[in-house]
Amino acid sequence: MNASFPTPGADASQRLLSPEELEAALRDIGARRYHNLHPFHRLLHDGKLGKDQVRAWALNRYYYQAMIPVKDAALLARLPDAALRRIWRQRIVDHDGDHEGDGGIERWLKLAEGVGFARDYVLSTQGILSATRFSVDAYVHFVSQKSLLEAIASSLTEMFSPTIISERVAGMLKNYDFITKETLAYFDKRLTQAPRDADFALDYVKRHATTPDLQRAAMDALTFKCTVLWTQLDALYFAYVAPGMVPPDAWEPGEGLVAEAPARGPAGAPAGTLVASDVPRLPRGVRMRFDQARDKHVLLAPERTFDLDDNAVAVLSLVDGNRSVAQIAQALAETYAADATVIEADILVMLTDLAQKRVLER
Amino acid sequence: MNAVTPQRTAVPAPVGLLAELTHRCPLRCPYCSNPLELDRRSKELDTETWQRVLTEAAELGVLHVHLSGGEPTARQDIVAITQTCAKLGLYSNLITSGVGGALEKLQALYDVGLDHVQLSVQGVDAQNAEKIGGLKNAQPQKMKFAETVVALGLPLTLNSVIHRGNIHEVEGFIDLAVKMGAKRLEVAHTQYYGWAYVNRAALMPNKAEVDRSIRIVEAARERLKGQLVIDLVVPDYYAKYPKACAGGWGRKLMNVTPQGKVLPCHAAEMIPNLEFWYVTEHSLRDIWTNAPAFTAYRGTDWMQEPCRSCDRREKDWGGCRCQALALAGDAAATDPACSLSPLHAKVRALAAEEAAENPPDYVYRTIGSNVRSPLKEEAPL
Numbered sequence: 139m140n141a142s143f144p145t146p147g148a149d150a151s152q153r154l155l156s157p158e159e160l161e162a163a164l165r166d167i168g169a170r171r172y173h174n175l176h177p178f179h180r181l182l183h184d185g186k187l188g189k190d191q192v193r194a195w196a197l198n199r200y201y202y203q204a205m206i207p208v209k210d211a212a213l214l215a216r217l218p219d220a221a222l223r224r225i226w227r228q229r230i231v232d233h234d235g236d237h238e239g240d241g242g243i244e245r246w247l248k249l250a251e252g253v254g255f256a257r258d259y260v261l262s263t264q265g266i267l268s269a270t271r272f273s274v275d276a277y278v279h280f281v282s283q284k285s286l287l288e289a290i291a292s293s294l295t296e297m298f299s300p301t302i303i304s305e306r307v308a309g310m311l312k313n314y315d316f317i318t319k320e321t322l323a324y325f326d327k328r329l330t331q332a333p334r335d336a337d338f339a340l341d342y343v344k345r346h347a348t349t350p351d352l353q354r355a356a357m358d359a360l361t362f363k364c365t366v367l368w369t370q371l372d373a374l375y376f377a378y379v380a381p382g383m384v385p386p387d388a389w390e391p392g393e394g395l396v397a398e399a400p401a402r403g404p405a406g407a408p409a410g411t412l413v414a415s416d417v418p419r420l421p422r423g424v425r426m427r428f429d430q431a432r433d434k435h436v437l438l439a440p441e442r443t444f445d446l447d448d449n450a451v452a453v454l455s456l457v458d459g460n461r462s463v464a465q466i467a468q469a470l471a472e473t474y475a476a477d478a479t480v481i482e483a484d485i486l487v488m489l490t491d492l493a494q495k496r497v498l499e500r
Numbered sequence: 501m502n503a504v505t506p507q508r509t510a511v512p513a514p515v516g517l518l519a520e521l522t523h524r525c526p527l528r529c530p531y532c533s534n535p536l537e538l539d540r541r542s543k544e545l546d547t548e549t550w551q552r553v554l555t556e557a558a559e560l561g562v563l564h565v566h567l568s569g570g571e572p573t574a575r576q577d578i579v580a581i582t583q584t585c586a587k588l589g590l591y592s593n594l595i596t597s598g599v600g601g602a603l604e605k606l607q608a609l610y611d612v613g614l615d616h617v618q619l620s621v622q623g624v625d626a627q628n629a630e631k632i633g634g635l636k637n638a639q640p641q642k643m644k645f646a647e648t649v650v651a652l653g654l655p656l657t658l659n660s661v662i663h664r665g666n667i668h669e670v671e672g673f674i675d676l677a678v679k680m681g682a683k684r685l686e687v688a689h690t691q692y693y694g695w696a697y698v699n700r701a702a703l704m705p706n707k708a709e710v711d712r713s714i715r716i717v718e719a720a721r722e723r724l725k726g727q728l729v730i731d732l733v734v735p736d737y738y739a740k741y742p743k744a745c746a747g748g749w750g751r752k753l754m755n756v757t758p759q760g761k762v763l764p765c766h767a768a769e770m771i772p773n774l775e776f777w778y779v780t781e782h783s784l785r786d787i788w789t790n791a792p793a794f795t796a797y798r799g800t801d802w803m804q805e806p807c808r809s810c811d812r813r814e815k816d817w818g819g820c821r822c823q824a825l826a827l828a829g830d831a832a833a834t835d836p837a838c839s840l841s842p843l844h845a846k847v848r849a850l851a852a853e854e855a856a857e858n859p860p861d862y863v864y865r866t867i868g869s870n871v872r873s874p875l876k877e878e879a880p881l
Contacts, residue, residue: 189675392671411726423616423655427589431513431561438591440616440655440684441731443515443563494726496655496683 157344160353164291164343164360168298171364178371178379185314187379189253190391192314194378196250197389198270198370201263203246205274207233212282213289225338256396265389269373277366284359291343291356292363296336412463412490414482416500419459424497426454439497453485457498463489511750511789511798513561518568518755518766519550521581523867525571526600528634529622530862531661531696531703533766534570538867539758547577549779551584553756556784558588562754568595570758573602579612586613593618595659598645599638606645610652617649618657618686623665624672632665634864643680650681657684662713662735663696663703664859670713674720677728685728687717689735693767693822695865702862706855710738736837737851741812742819745835749817750798754788762787764794767822771831797821802832806840 155163173179181187182195210229217223235241250260259265281289347353377384384390412418420426424439426446435451437444446454452473456466467482474481492498523538545553554565565585572578573596585592593616594609596602619642623629626639649656658680660666660673670687677685689710690696690703705713717732724730736742746753746765755763760779763769769776775792788794796802800813807818818824819835827836828843836843 189679392668395671421655422653425591425615429561429563436563438563438615440657441564441593441618496726496729 152350154348154350155353160344160347160356161340163353163357164294164340165297167357167360167364168295171361171368172295172298173364173367173371174298176368176371176375178375181379187314189314191374191378193250193253193255193391193395194389195374196246196253197255197260197394198266198374200246200250200260201266201270202274202370203233203243204263205278207243209278209281212278213286216282216286216289229335251396254395256394259394264387265394267370267373267377267388268385270370273366273369273373277363280359280362285355287343287346287352288355288359290339291347291359293339294336294343294360295363295367297340299336412486412493412500414464414467414486415462417459417462418457418466418489418493418498418500420454420457420497421499426451437492437497439495442495442497444492444497450488453488457489514557514752514754514788515562516564516566516753517554517557517562518566518753519553519572519581520568520570520755520757520766521550521572521575521578522570522758524574525569525597525865526574526635527571527597527620527622527638528864528866529620529632529661529695530634530699530864531663531690532865533691533694533696534865535694535767535769536698538570538865540867543759544575545756545758545760545779547580549760550577550581553760553779553784554581554584554588554590556779558590560785560788562590564591564593566593566595571597571600571602573605574600578605579608582609582614583612586615591615596620596645597633597638598642599635603641603645603648606648606652610654614654616655616657618659619646619649620659620661621673621676622661624669624676628666628669632862634862646680646682655684656680656682657686658682659686659688661688661690662705663690664705664709664855665703667705667709667713670716671720674716674724674728674730677730678724683729684731686731686733687713688731688733689713691733691736691820693770693826695863697826698863701854701857702859704737704851704854705735707738707852709855710735735851736820736823736835737847739837740839742816742823742835742837744816745820745822748798749796749821750788750794751817754784754794762791762793764797765820765822768793770822771825797832804832804834807834810840 174183178195182192187195207230210226210233214223214226214230217226231241233242235244247257247260251257263271277292280292284292343356347356377388424437426435426437428434429436435446437446437450437454444450452470453466456469461469463486464478464482467478467485470476470481470485471478489498493500520534522541522544523534524541525532557565567578567582567585572594575581578594582592582594592614594614595618598619621629621642622632622638629639629642630636646656646658658673658677660670662670673687674685689705692700692703696703714732714734717730720728721730733743750764753765755766755768756779757763761769761776762779762784763776768774774796777787777791777793779787782791797818800808800817803813803818807813816835816838819838821831821835823837824833824835825831827847828834828841833843834841836847838844841847
């Protein structure tokens with residue numbers, strides 16, 4: 139683990155870079171090696187992954203999220219200065235939260251639950267890829283063993299993360315109908331947290347990497363961290379995209395999932411619940427007709443027939459894709475000289491029932 | 501048993517007609533509901549005859565026509581036949597594999613008024629699905645077909661026949677149905693007649709798998725209320741009560757085979773000594789009312805104990821006659837899928853035993869095969 143190999147072309151880097159040059163060199167590492175360039179992330183952002191592939195990503199990435207405060211605590215333990223510790227400890231607060239149900243890890247759990255996982259299954263980390271565990275553990279180990287400068291420099295991938303996060307939110311919301319804004323709450327916070335963290339760390343590295351060797355060490359640390367992220371995506375790609383070799387004991391689609399929350403309509407009611415302003419219509423494939431053989435009206439629908447009584451016929455005759463429920467109630471109230479509010483309540487029940495059976499739309 | 505006197509006024513009109521337009525099909529599913537002896541193209545009814553049958557069906561009181569097969573779009577006149585349904589006010593349901601010529605005929609079918617599409621999906625994983633269906637590259641064609649159905653605005657039902665080769669994919673079928681924009685999903689455990697009976701050992705899942713699949717469906721129904729309707733057909737062998745086969749013998753459905761033979765259910769031909777009539781020789785009304793095959797097990801008079809005195813006799817109508825024959829050796833016996841049948845324990849044990857063994861290879865459905873039902877040679881249980 140601590141063996142050291144000669145660095146080829148080390149001579150070229152022996153010149154002391156100015157702080158600006160160092161920053162440019164660090165940014166260049168991200169431009170070439172940050173994991174937004176990885177084919178798996180491209181698929182993720184472009185909406186080209188299936189639900190199970192997104193699940194695999196969310197599940198594995200949870201381990202990384204969960205270990206970040208462990209990594210930061212290791213770093214914190216080595217900081218000799220109260221002012222620095224006050225700044226660095228904020229990262230732990232961000233991730234762990236101030237109380238139950240708060241913090242970045244919690245938000246990541248929400249994301250994992252949002253794509254269908256049982257919370258306990260995610261917490262157990264039993265389904266993650268070994269490569270995920272090895273990479274993340276290597277990162278924690280690196281931060282606890284290497285110099286403080288290298289440990290802090292390794293966090294500089296945060297300089298690159300705002301771009302990828304906004305890509306991720308936009309890309310996912312656009313492309314995956316099973317991802318909701320609530321599910322992605324994690325990223326709303328990280329958009330402001332990550333730049334703040336990165337500013338401090340970058341400033342620290344620029345001020346403390348005062349020799350060519352230290353500058354080289356800082357760059358290597360950042361390269362190492364990029365590799366930690368890249369390797370996790372390699373493993374995901376290998377197991378869940380191509381060739382699709384899932385290692386023994388790693389998560390298989392279908393495992394660790396729970397029933398999802400019922401789909402909600404725009405008003406927050408279960409999908410299919412109608413309100414008075416909705417304009418109902420019979421979709422293609424649903425027809426009302428008179429059944430001569432049985433002397434009654436029926437509603438014909440996929441693989442089903444609904445017998446209609448006179449009231450239902452009166453209502454459905456007015457369902458034309460133009461009138462709202464309120465207008466239908468009004469029309470019936472006039473025809474039958476009855477109270478429109480009572481009728482409206484009744485027909486909402488009837489129409490909602492049909493909508494939930496998928497034979498009526500709005 | 502044969503003492504039933506047809507009471508013309510008492511026979512309610514059928515609501516559904518299963519029109520098996522052809523037995524030709526690009527798929528070779530080992531659980532196909534078609535008979536082992538498949539009709540060849542040369543024996544198929546012509547367009548005019550089908551149109552006459554549909555006219556008679558509408559007059560008789562049929563509301564739903566299921567255009568099935570085989571693969572119904574293998575017939576060049578599928579569009580004309582669908583148009584006839586629309587003109588007669590019959591609700592047309594295309595039961596298709598989505599492969600072969602299905603996609604290219606879809607727009608024309610839509611234009612003449614097709615009401616609904618039921619697409620079969622053999623599996624979620626393409627490799628698995630194509631192994632079951634016995635046709636390479638079928639899955640992408642099916643997905644493209646489903647997409648086009650939804651894009652046209654036609655209601656789509658996905659039909660998945662469940663067995664030990666895909667029971668692990670039940671959740672996947674649900675996800676797939678949601679993803680494809682289907683309004684309905686049928687999670688139909690295999691019913692063991694015809695080809696499925698021959699392949700029973702290769703298809704039978706174990707009880708734990710069946711229970712799990714039912715739990716998944718029940719949870720999904722709740723979660724997807726208003727979004728996806730899921731119909732579940734539970735496997736008979738593990739059930740408590742049998743299903744009312746075809747809604748009761750000669751009560752709701754009639755089935756016309758490619759060559760015009762009219763059956764009370766698609767598997768009825770396996771019952772020996774039943775006399776079937778043909779649409780080429782009798783009107784549909786005459787067949788429905790008087791054909792010996794329809795009157796044989798209509799109502800309750802033919803029943804033996806425990807059915808005869810059972811409270812449920814007009815709920816499940818004694819269960820399935822074909823299964824009674826297959827498992828009890830007597831088409832008039834109580835369906836052994838019923839927990840009240842003296843044979844029920846044996847049936848369960850048989851299912852459990854088969855499910856526990858390594859599955860044999862599939863015997864794929866083939867026209868002109870030499871496969872014969874094991875029924876005729878062996879004692880059933």
